[in-house]
Amino acid sequence: EEALRKSEERWRSVFENSAIGVALTDMNGRFLATNHVYQKMLGYTEAELRALLFLDVTHEDYREANLALIAELVEGKRRQFQIEKKYRRKDGSSIWVSNNVSLVPGTERVPRFIMALSEDITQRKRAEQSLQRSGSYLAEAQRLSHAGSFGWRPSTGEIIWSEETFRIFQYDRTTTPTVELIIQRVDPEDAASVSQTIERASQDEKDFDIEHRLRMPDGSVKHVHVVAHAERDDSGEIEFVGAVMDISDRKRAEQVLRRSEAYLAEAQRLAKTGSWVYNPNTESCLYWSEEMRRIFGLDPQTSNLPDRKEFLRLVHPEDRDRFNELIDKAFREKTDFLQDYRIVLPDGAVRHIHEIGHPVLDAAGNIIEYLGTDVDVTERKLAEEKLRRSETDLLEAQRISRTGNWKLDASSGTVTVSPQVFRIFGVQPEEVTSTTEFWLSRNHPEDQKRIQELFERSKNQKTDYDADYRIVLPSGAIKHLHAVGHPVLNESGDLVEFIGTVMDITERKQAEEALRRSEGYLAEAQKVTHTGSWAWNVRTGALFWSQEIFRIYNFEPREGLTWSQFLERVHPEDRPQIEHKAKMEASQKDWLDSQSDFRIILPDGTIKHLHSIAHPAKDGSGEITEVVGTVMDVTEQWKARAELERAFEEIKRLKDQLHDENLALREQIDQAFMFEEIVGSSPALQTVLSGIIKVAPTDSTVLITGETGTGKELIARAIHKHSQRSGQAFISVNCASIPSSLIASELFGHEKGAFTGAIQRRQGRFELAHSGTIFLDEVGELPPETQIALLRVLQERQFERVGGNQLLPTDVRVIAATNRDLTAAIAAGMFRADLFYRINVFPIDVPPLRKRKEDVPMLVEYFVKRYAEKTGKQIRKIDKLTLELCQSYSWPGNIRELQNIVERSVILCSGETFRIEKAWLASTQPSQQELPGLLPDTLQNQEKEMIEAALADCRGRVAGPAGAAAKLGIPRSTLDSKIKQLKIKKHKFIS
Numbered sequence: 001e002e003a004l005r006k007s008e009e010r011w012r013s014v015f016e017n018s019a020i021g022v023a024l025t026d027m028n029g030r031f032l033a034t035n036h037v038y039q040k041m042l043g044y045t046e047a048e049l050r051a052l053l054f055l056d057v058t059h060e061d062y063r064e065a066n067l068a069l070i071a072e073l074v075e076g077k078r079r080q081f082q083i084e085k086k087y088r089r090k091d092g093s094s095i096w097v098s099n100n101v102s103l104v105p106g107t108e109r110v111p112r113f114i115m116a117l118s119e120d121i122t123q124r125k126r127a128e129q130s131l132q133r134s135g136s137y138l139a140e141a142q143r144l145s146h147a148g149s150f151g152w153r154p155s156t157g158e159i160i161w162s163e164e165t166f167r168i169f170q171y172d173r174t175t176t177p178t179v180e181l182i183i184q185r186v187d188p189e190d191a192a193s194v195s196q197t198i199e200r201a202s203q204d205e206k207d208f209d210i211e212h213r214l215r216m217p218d219g220s221v222k223h224v225h226v227v228a229h230a231e232r233d234d235s236g237e238i239e240f241v242g243a244v245m246d247i248s249d250r251k252r253a254e255q256v257l258r259r260s261e262a263y264l265a266e267a268q269r270l271a272k273t274g275s276w277v278y279n280p281n282t283e284s285c286l287y288w289s290e291e292m293r294r295i296f297g298l299d300p301q302t303s304n305l306p307d308r309k310e311f312l313r314l315v316h317p318e319d320r321d322r323f324n325e326l327i328d329k330a331f332r333e334k335t336d337f338l339q340d341y342r343i344v345l346p347d348g349a350v351r352h353i354h355e356i357g358h359p360v361l362d363a364a365g366n367i368i369e370y371l372g373t374d375v376d377v378t379e380r381k382l383a384e385e386k387l388r389r390s391e392t393d394l395l396e397a398q399r400i401s402r403t404g405n406w407k408l409d410a411s412s413g414t415v416t417v418s419p420q421v422f423r424i425f426g427v428q429p430e431e432v433t434s435t436t437e438f439w440l441s442r443n444h445p446e447d448q449k450r451i452q453e454l455f456e457r458s459k460n461q462k463t464d465y466d467a468d469y470r471i472v473l474p475s476g477a478i479k480h481l482h483a484v485g486h487p488v489l490n491e492s493g494d495l496v497e498f499i500g501t502v503m504d505i506t507e508r509k510q511a512e513e514a515l516r517r518s519e520g521y522l523a524e525a526q527k528v529t530h531t532g533s534w535a536w537n538v539r540t541g542a543l544f545w546s547q548e549i550f551r552i553y554n555f556e557p558r559e560g561l562t563w564s565q566f567l568e569r570v571h572p573e574d575r576p577q578i579e580h581k582a583k584m585e586a587s588q589k590d591w592l593d594s595q596s597d598f599r600i601i602l603p604d605g606t607i608k609h610l611h612s613i614a615h616p617a618k619d620g621s622g623e624i625t626e627v628v629g630t631v632m633d634v635t636e637q638w639k640a641r642a643e644l645e646r647a648f649e650e651i652k653r654l655k656d657q658l659h660d661e662n663l664a665l666r667e668q669i670d671q672a673f674m675f676e677e678i679v680g681s682s683p684a685l686q687t688v689l690s691g692i693i694k695v696a697p698t699d700s701t702v703l704i705t706g707e708t709g710t711g712k713e714l715i716a717r718a719i720h721k722h723s724q725r726s727g728q729a730f731i732s733v734n735c736a737s738i739p740s741s742l743i744a745s746e747l748f749g750h751e752k753g754a755f756t757g758a759i760q761r762r763q764g765r766f767e768l769a770h771s772g773t774i775f776l777d778e779v780g781e782l783p784p785e786t787q788i789a790l791l792r793v794l795q796e797r798q799f800e801r802v803g804g805n806q807l808l809p810t811d812v813r814v815i816a817a818t819n820r821d822l823t824a825a826i827a828a829g830m831f832r833a834d835l836f837y838r839i840n841v842f843p844i845d846v847p848p849l850r851k852r853k854e855d856v857p858m859l860v861e862y863f864v865k866r867y868a869e870k871t872g873k874q875i876r877k878i879d880k881l882t883l884e885l886c887q888s889y890s891w892p893g894n895i896r897e898l899q900n901i902v903e904r905s906v907i908l909c910s911g912e913t914f915r916i917e918k919a920w921l922a923s924t925q926p927s928q929q930e931l932p933g934l935l936p937d938t939l940q941n942q943e944k945e946m947i948e949a950a951l952a953d954c955r956g957r958v959a960g961p962a963g964a965a966a967k968l969g970i971p972r973s974t975l976d977s978k979i980k981q982l983k984i985k986k987h988k989f990i991s
Contacts, residue, residue, distance in 0.1 A: 709896030754803020
């Protein structure tokens with residue numbers, strides 16, 4: 001017993017002092033005994049545990065497994081087992097426990113029981129779980145970061161990979177990684193470089209860092225970044241520990257970033273927008289984009305950025321001060337700034353810049369830097385300027401076209417108008433209220449209701465508005481307007497605003513009214529003149545006939561009448577001609593104006609004669625688009641012409657009969673009174689008459705010379721009268737009486753517009769004298785340019801009108817006359833020698849009256865009889881003294897002087913005897929001082945000097961306003977006589 005007691009004490013001492021918990025349970029699992037370690041571990045007292053089963057303290061997750069193992073002990077299937085499980089402590093918390101459970105065989109006195117040796121392994125379990133979580137986190141972190149780890153021992157070739165490394169290389173987890181397998185995955189282009197890096201690292205035992213590509217089995221490519229660190233282990237061998245990072249996403253991002261930067265640079269280039277960063281503290285630019293450099297004319301690749309001073313040199317001088325003030329203000333107030341300014345490029349070009357700046361502040365509110373953009377708005381500025389000019393042009397166009405525009409805001413009812421609308425309505429802007437009622441109130445009372453209803457209907461139905469109406473101006477005047485409106489809708493279909501135009505069409509309305517009156521007058525005129533108008537559209541074939549054409553053809557005015565219906569009215573004999581002509585003209589591309597005469601037969605059998613005129617109208621390309629024309633009823637004219645032709649036939653018959661009857665009588669008269677107007681029988685005159693008889697039947701040109709008043713025109717008329725042209729016109733032209741600027745037009749005619757005042761074409765004397773005779777009196781007075789034209793007529797028998805270019809033939813006999821010495825004029829350069837030879841074919845010199853004094857009595861008798869009959873006086877005889885006086889007088893004025901004195905004496909004669917006062921002849925006789933040759937030598941010398949001085953001043957010119965005769969104040973003929981008398985050589989003064 002003592003031994004048993006001691007044994008129990010020893011066992012109890014061991015049981016209590018054990019470092020691990022000990023628990024004894026019966027075969028049913030009820031606690032029999034526990035030591036204090038066990039009790040402390042679970043937080044129960046021994047008494048509390050004795051009231052429990054071991055399953056009561058076992059965690060519910062492990063009860064089933066633990067019960068199964070106990071059952072095996074009870075059944076003898078095993079003697080012991082070890083289990084790690086969780087216990088539930090008294091306070092409800094859980095701990096991990098390692099149990100070593102064994103079955104203790106019983107004795108006769110002690111039944112068998114179960115002993116559990118329990119050790120608290122909660123800390124270890126937590127460390128293991130933490131390690132497992134750390135590994136999981138590492139694996140997950142590697143998976144998420146696409147970075148695997150590896151270890152490589154070059155001496156053995158052993159390589160250890162993490163899960164992510166296998167995933168990166170896409171090798172199965174069971175694969176043993178080797179350098180050869182790694183090289184197999186490397187992109188062929190990078191394989192040599194990677195092999196060299198690995199070999200050099202193993203030889204040099206140094207860290208390495210490399211990027212390369214992997215070619216995956218599916219053909220895809222990965223970019224990897226491999227870093228490795230070399231270190232020695234305890235045995236002294238080199239081992240590389242490193243990481244493999246899949247940087248494909250980063251590479252793609254870099255490519256995207258590069259593309260993005262390229263897109264940004266391209267976008268800035270296209271938008272002409274540059275970006276910049278500026279440090280106000282250092283007054284230097286930290287960054288300029290390429291486009292910024294390009295805008296400012298700098299090399300985009302340059303790294304040199306301008307400071308503030310250099311930048312200001314680029315700013316336009318006129319904008320520099322304003323630019324500085326705005327920038328300084330923004331820096332002081334630490335605010336955004338926005339401004340427009342100009343810059344001057346190195347080549348002198350000017351650009352407009354729109355700049356925005358924004359400050360970046362630190363935590364203390366100090367400016368770190370300014371960042372912003374500069375936009376090249378040159379094109380926009382130019383466009384704005386162009387738009388402003390366009391708006392000005394539009395306003396001017398509206399003013400010229402009298403058109404204004406307006407806008408009605410649907411929500412507010414506000415009306416906005418352009419300046420031209422105020423002018424149209426005759427109001428000032430300050431007089432206007434921006435309401436529809438104001439503008440509608442200006443409408444004419446007769447139009448107000450209609451226009452207001454039309455406008456309201458357009459607004460409600462959201463349709464276009466188009467109306468003509470009248471307004472009453474403040475002055476009471478009335479204007480006609482044409483207004484157009486268009487609704488503007490939003491996406492929901494609601495009316496936003498009404499926009500439109502208003503045009504002053506007063507003049508058009510007045511023109512339309514005038515046109516209607518004109519059309520009425522035209523229709524009435526066509527009715528009165530029996531003339532209708534028509535038009536044919538070549539492209540559409542459409543026909544238009546005026547009312548008078550329907551009346552002429554006896555058709556009822558209606559639509560649908562065709563060409564064939566009108567053609568049926570044409571006389572059968574004329575119809576083929578009209579049809580053929582219409583077809584021919586319709587097929588001609590270059591249709592000219594055409595005319596035709598034809599007849600029509602009306603239903604009652606009446607025949608009308610018509611005259612039609614057609615004219616083609618062409619477009620800008622020269623194509624015929626329309627043919628217009630007229631049809632005139634000329635029946636009355638045709639009848640009158642027929643009657644007139646019959647009358648002409650009768651007149652012709654009577655004329656021929658009269659001609660035959662007069663032939664014999666004319667021969668008798670010619671023989672008896674061949675020169676009835678040329679009076680005299682002196683030998684000198686007979687010589688002239690003999691020449692007339694010889695030259696008259698020919699067409700030769702005749703030059704008649706003689707003093708003024710000798711009857712040169714009578715000689716010319718006598719030549720014409722006895723020529724073969726006597727039945728044609730005799731045209732006389734006094735060349736000295738026509739201004740030199742008009743002589744060419746007088747002789748040859750002129751075209752319309754040839755000179756100021758030439759309002760129509762005019763025939764010249766040569767045209768009027770065609771087939772007859774033209775008498776050029778005072779031919780020596782022709783200006784040089786007219787002499788050339790006359791010479792051409794004499795040589796070529798053709799001429800051109802003044803202002804024309806058409807050569808006109810002429811069949812005219814030319815008789816010229818002059819009182820000048822043409823040989824002297826030729827010597828003085830005043831007359832062309834070739835013209836003289838042309839007109840001097842047959843010269844006739846008419847003697848002065850002083851050389852044919854025997855003809856004076858006959859002439860006095862002839863003139864007395866002529867003027868006595870004219871005045872109705874009976875003069876039966878001529879005073880003998882008068883005849884003697886007339887014969888003794890020299891008659892410097894020749895026959896014209898004699899004729900004038902006789903006419904004056906007849907007028908004053910009161911009886912039957914004709915007398916001439918002696919004083920009249922003395923008063924007409926030039927004084928001794930005026931007659932050349934009667935002056936003393938001294939006076940002649942002085943006169944010669946005066947004439948030579950005048951000729952020198954006038955450069956040899958005698959006639960005309962700038963001639964010497966005008967300068968000396970004497971007649972030209974007198975000066976010519978004195979030049980001959982004094983033997984002055986005037987040609988030496990010509991220069």
